[in-house]
Amino acid sequence: MQERNHQGEFLEFRFSRPVLGLGLKALIFWYFWIKPKVHEVLLKGSEDMEKLTADYWEDRYRGGYTGWDLGHASSAMRHIIDQLDDKNLKILIPGAGNGYEATYLNNRGFKNVFLLDWAAAPLEAFQKENPDFPKKQLLHQDFFLMSGSFDLILEQTFFCALNPVLRPDYVKKMSEILNKNGFIRGVLFRVPLYEDRPPFGGSAEEYRDLFEELFDILLLQDCIMSEPDRLGMEVEFSFQKRS
Numbered sequence: 318m319q320e321r322n323h324q325g326e327f328l329e330f331r332f333s334r335p336v337l338g339l340g341l342k343a344l345i346f347w348y349f350w351i352k353p354k355v356h357e358v359l360l361k362g363s364e365d366m367e368k369l370t371a372d373y374w375e376d377r378y379r380g381g382y383t384g385w386d387l388g389h390a391s392s393a394m395r396h397i398i399d400q401l402d403d404k405n406l407k408i409l410i411p412g413a414g415n416g417y418e419a420t421y422l423n424n425r426g427f428k429n430v431f432l433l434d435w436a437a438a439p440l441e442a443f444q445k446e447n448p449d450f451p452k453k454q455l456l457h458q459d460f461f462l463m464s465g466s467f468d469l470i471l472e473q474t475f476f477c478a479l480n481p482v483l484r485p486d487y488v489k490k491m492s493e494i495l496n497k498n499g500f501i502r503g504v505l506f507r508v509p510l511y512e513d514r515p516p517f518g519g520s521a522e523e524y525r526d527l528f529e530e531l532f533d534i535l536l537l538q539d540c541i542m543s544e545p546d547r548l549g550m551e552v553e554f555s556f557q558k559r560s
């Protein structure tokens with residue numbers, strides 16, 4: 318009996334040692350291999366956000382990875398611009414990229430138009446296409462560090478290119494650089510889109526909440542003038558700086 322006991326304990330010991338060893342190996346495997354990988358995946362989103370630098374955008378232009386670029390002024394923006402009468406308006410297009418809307422404005426006699434982008438490549442391309450456009454109206458800088466005073470700011474695919482944590486700063490900066498009763502007009506995506514890389518989406522309700530403290534919401538509605546591949550995905554808006 319005693320012997321059987323002895324053997325039993327022995328067998329138990331022999332059985333539990335490999336199990337323990339296996340458990341230990343699994344723990345080491347989890348700690349040094351799986352956990353870092355999981356962490357990496359979880360962090361990927363925020364790392365991608367950190368990559369949204371001027372260099373990131375510059376590389377995209379220089380490499381030709383510009384899926385957002387329509388190659389012409391969008392129908393939605395042309396529709397907005399066509400409603401403008403005052404050719405003396407001082408207009409800013411931030412995150413202008415290749416600036417097709419600026420070309421459109423310029424060709425229609427708006428001469429007080431400024432393009433801003435922190436990537437040099439699209440501004441150079443714009444200058445090449447529009448050799449007579451005043452160089453001093455091409456602002457190669459970070460939007461959040463700019464100063465100035467404008468009557469109208471035109472928004473298209475700049476807001477959605479920014480890390481969403483910057484949205485409150487975007488609203489503040491817009492208010493800061495607009496003249497008294499100045500406007501921001503344009504289009505914004507009204508669908509969620511991506512969470513870890515541009516374009517970042519949103520909803521009309523979200524935008525109302527975000528802007529209404531500093532702006533009067535004059536227009537915020539589904540855009541019917543969108544380009545075919547953006548139809549149903551955009552809202553057209555007109556917000557006036559609250560005095």
Ligand SMILES: C[S@@+](CC[C@H](N)C(=O)[O-])C[C@H]1O[C@@H](n2cnc3c(N)ncnc32)[C@H](O)[C@@H]1O
Binds near residue numbers: 374439460479
């Ligand atoms: C998606 S692209 C849109 C370009 C243009 N609006 C269009 O519709 O083709 C976003 C642009 O915003 C610019 N951008 C992003 N963050 C910026 C910042 N903080 N200051 C200035 N430009 C910025 C990028 O360089 C890029 O040209």
